[in-house]
Amino acid sequence: MKHDDMETRIASRDLVRPRIAVIGTGGTFAMHGRHRFDWIEYADSGVIHPIDDLLARLGELAPDVDVVPIPFRSLGSVAITPKDWLELAVLIRDTAAADPLLTGFVVTHGTATLEETAWFLDLVLAVEQPVVLTGAQRPANTDGSDAAANLRGAVALAAASASRGAGVLVTMGGLFFAARDVTKAASFELAAFEAPPYGPLGRIDADVSVVWRRRVFRDGQRNPAFGSVLDHAGAHAFTLPRVDIVTSYAGADGTAIDAFVSAGARGIVCAGLAPGRPAAGEMRALRDAVQAGVAVVQATRAPRGVVPVQRFLTVDGILVGGDLAPAKLRIALMLALAVDHSDGVASERAASVNVERLQACLLDL
Known part of the structure; x- marks a missing residue:
């Protein structure tokens, strides 16, 4: 884009109300909710309001x-499934392209997997506008x-000029x-989301002023790690x-790992014990998975x-997940493997993936 065109677009955006x-x-x-205090089993009502109805209310x-x-x-x-993630990301990308004067995006989302959808969008979207996810712990009619x-806070955050270039954001309970x-750290509390050990980026005050206390470091312009995946999403x-994901615990063996490999897993994340190690009984199965061409990454269940x-990991071809x-x-x-097989047809063995490149990619995120 030419410099003059960019200045014109910015000037035009600043002259109108944020959209x-x-x-x-x-x-x-x-x-x-079925009644005013239906804060737990409200899904049993079977009523889900479309977004335009909710906004009108x-x-x-x-x-x-x-x-x-x-x-x-x-x-x-x-x-929600990865297919929904892909379609949502394409919708945001295409809407941004069709209406470049939009100031930002807000996605309302259930809280159970909100953090996963937000991270997926962060890794694939290259839109200029801020993208903010929010949800609720209690239905709007309770x-x-x-x-x-x-x-209200999410709209203010998406409209704030300081949010541009900060990646995908999540706001709940006046923090973002x-x-x-x-991550979601509580089942029913209103202050359900945290970010251990780094904490929130800032807060949204009662008058919807957006207060940043720290910034996300990004090297240069927004350049998502896996944006090319969306070019194939419609295929x-x-x-x-x-x-x-397999979770380690005292006495865990390789049964779950073997089952995932048999089910066709292209990758396995081992949510290991707090030091970042699998249970001793899992090591045989993890080694076998690597030998079968499955990309294995060692993580930890510690918050x-x-x-x-x-x-002890690299000698067996196991990757590490950092923090x-x-x-x-x-x-x-999932995205890293998809990029290596972006024609939409994965090879029979993930061993064709460049392990060194994959390791560097995971530690750079």
């Missing part, structure tokens, strides 16, 4: 901001619901986080490679854990 596209994907945010969210509802599909977040406040670090045969490069949580590593590994 935020709100994409509804369902979740608690869209569900309807909630009224004006933030001063001097126009909200544009964009339907996607209504899902409980326990039902007492004490956080739906309206969280959406980097997609890489955020009929394209699917992301299967990657599974603030780190798995550095260590000889990425197991669920985030799974997504990164």
Whole structure:
């Protein structure tokens, strides 16, 4: 893009009210409680409101901001799949291209897998506009619901100029986080999201002022690690490679690992014990998986854990996950394997993947 064209676009954007596209994907945010304190089993009502209906009910969210509802599909977040991630990412990319004067995007999402969707989008999207995910712990029609406040904060965060170039963000309970670090840490509390050990990036005040306290370091312009995956997302045969997570515990053996390999896993993330090691009984199965051409990555189930490069792993061809949580590593590994097989047809063996390049990629995220 020419410099003059960029200045014209920026000037045009600054002369009009911010326009935020709100994409509804369902979740608690869209569900309807059966009574005023239905904070746990509200899914049993069977009622899920479309995003335009919810926005009409909630009224004006933030001063001097126009909200544009964009339907996607209504899902409980326990039902979301990698196919949904791909289609959501393509929708955001294509909407941004069709309407470059949009200021930003907000995605309402169920909280159970919100952190995973956010990380996937962070790894594949190259849009200029901020992308912010939010959800709710209590349905909008129940007492004490956080739906309206969280959406209000997300709209303000997506409209803030400082959010541009910061990657995909998550906001809940007046705080906002980097997609890489955020996780859901409580089942029903309103302050359910944390980012151990790094903490939030900032807060959203009661008057919807956005206060940044630290920035996400990004080298140069937004350049997602796996953006090329979206170029193949529309292909009929394209699917992301299967990657599974196995959790270590005292006395664990290789049964689950063997089963995942038999089921066709292209990669396995081992959520190991706190030092970042598998249980002793799992080692045989992990070695066998590597020999079968499966990409194996050692992680840790510790919330603030780190798995550095260590000889006892590398000697068996096992990769290390650094400080990425197991669920985030799974997504990164799926995308890394998909990039190596971007024609949509994975080879019979993941051994064709450049192991050194894959290791460097995972540690660089």
